[in-house]
Amino acid sequence: MTDGHDSAYDGLLEHHTVTDDSQWAFGTDFEDPLAGVDTTIPDGVDARTLGAYCLMLGDDALVYSHRLSQWTSNAPDLEEDIALANIALDLLGQARLLLARAAAADPDLVPVLPVGSPVPPEDALAFFRDESAFRNVRFVEPGNGDFAVTVARLLVFSTHRLALLQRLATSSDSVLSAIAAKGVKEVTYHRDYAARWFLTLAHGTEESRRRLLAAMVLVWPLYDELFRTHPVERTVAEQGVGVDPATTADEVHVVLEQVFSVSGIDRPDVPPTGPVSGGTGRDGRHTEDMGRLLAELQVVARAHPRGLW
Amino acid sequence: MVSPTDARAVASRVTDPEMPMLTLEDLGVLRDVEVEGDVVTVTITPTYSGCPAMATMRDDLVHTLRDHGYADVRVRVSLQPAWSSDWITERGRRALVDHGVSAPGAAPGHVGPVALTLTPTRRTVHCPRCGSGGAELTSEFGPTACTAIYRCPACLEPFEHVKEI
Structure with missing residues (x-):
């Protein structure tokens, strides 16, 4: 073979004659993930509101991706290890595009870094924002718990996200609609994966069923927050560019009911977690787990903000 | 000396970094190659949102075209329509099976x-x-x-x- 690589590792050994190949050490790419994509704001859409909305959906994906990636090398078996890592990777890709879209819509969202910083805008958003600037729902923050907790949370999250992305695929913003249409294909198999495991654990052994029931009690208090409409979400829905999450509640309920009824498991009777100082995740008010999660996610990049390799 | 056909021919020989038996064209990732003046614009569509091979694909396209004398190479991303496995060519499918x-x-x-x-x-x-x-x-x-x-x-x-x- 004269062109390209015989293996993925050959590329590492090549000496390119062109310019300086060094790149931001913590990124996954050397260029804008939206290179050449038309990021013009559609008529009748407020750019700052669109940016704030993209941040919400991007942060949901980023924080949950990081949480799921903590299973890597810790899952019950190799197949589940790879499955959860794959799901985390899909969500990371969605997060990257959504954060890049947020930065393009409203550059003021992006933390200011020293002149000459190699950090691209989407990475600045991921690594250099403080906890109160994150806009993800609290649902994605708690620790993974055991495999049953992870399965229960993934089932609810992916059912919610799939309903949302399906509606978002008709957004008047062509970038958001493209990210959503792609995401639908991916989250479809995330949901199937979680639903099959839910059923397996429910009808597995006494122990697996006991753990699944305990998991539902842990996961459920933050369920309602998924469908609470934030003012930003109301505005983007009115402008035809985003989705009011309350409109997905019935569909999510029906899909989950399919899984719960074949599993013989009822929704737990537990009170929802209330707002903190009048706000929830979408307002930047997070759970205690969030600070530790962000510390792990951000510490190396923050210690080496000019890191190149 | 710079012709669209040549640039397309060069770009279509670049292979996928993870499945090197496939060219990016066979995989359906390479959507378009345009030449305007001295500028070559290559359009690609990511397979999966988080595909970590995208950077390498872009890098390989740029370097291969530069090695063939195209100094100004731009790679643009096309997100819609989303990539489908239906875009893998017949030749690509045979290459996959030949490689197990x-x-x-x-x-x-x-x-x-x-x-x-x-x-x-x-x-x-x-x-x-x-x-x-x-x-x-x-x-x-x-x-x-x-x-x-x-x-x-x-x-x-x-x-x-x-x-x-």
Whole structure:
């Protein structure tokens, strides 16, 4: 073979004659993930509101991706290890595009870094924002718990996200609609994966069923927050560019009911977690787990903000 | 000396970094090559949102075209329509099987809400090594985002199957 690589590792050994190949050490790419994509704001859409909305959906994906990636090398078996890592990777890709879209819509969202910083805008958003600037729902923050907790949370999250992305695929913003249409294909198999495991654990052994029931009690208090409409979400829905999450509640309920009824498991009777100082995740008010999660996610990049390799 | 046909021919020989038996054209990632003056603009569509090979694909396209004398190469991303395994060419499918990877069937089409599937995905998969049918699904998630793992009951070999998406 004269062109390209015989293996993925050959590329590492090549000496390119062109310019300086060094790149931001913590990124996954050397260029804008939206290179050449038309990021013009559609008529009748407020750019700052669109940016704030993209941040919400991007942060949901980023924080949950990081949480799921903590299973890597810790899952019950190799197949589940790879499955959860794959799901985390899909969500990371969605997060990257959504954060890049947020930065393009409203550059003021992006933390200011020293002149000459190699950090691209989407990475600045991921690594250099403080906890109160994150806009993800609290649902994605708690620790993974055991495999049953992870399965229960993934089932609810992916059912919610799939309903949302399906509606978002008709957004008047062509970038958001493209990210959503792609995401639908991916989250479809995330949901199937979680639903099959839910059923397996429910009808597995006494122990697996006991753990699944305990998991539902842990996961459920933050369920309602998924469908609470934030003012930003109301505005983007009115402008035809985003989705009011309350409109997905019935569909999510029906899909989950399919899984719960074949599993013989009822929704737990537990009170929802209330707002903190009048706000929830979408307002930047997070759970205690969030600070530790962000510390792990951000510490190396923050210690080496000019890191190149 | 710089002609669109040449640039397309050069770009179409660049291979996928994770499945080097496939060119980016065979994979359906390479969507368009345009030449305007001295500028070559290559359009690619990512396979999966988080595909970590995208950077390498872009890098390989730029460097290969530069090595062939095209100084100004720009790579643009096209997100819509989303990539589908249906875009893998016939030649690409043969190359996959020749290298022990099972090629995808037709991608599912969606109309209305996506239905939940509680049973394992059913596919007609033949072992790319011995040709036997009845391969058993080991895992829907393989070493790359785009493959599932199967095992052949006849020759007992495990193999990857490119998923329908």
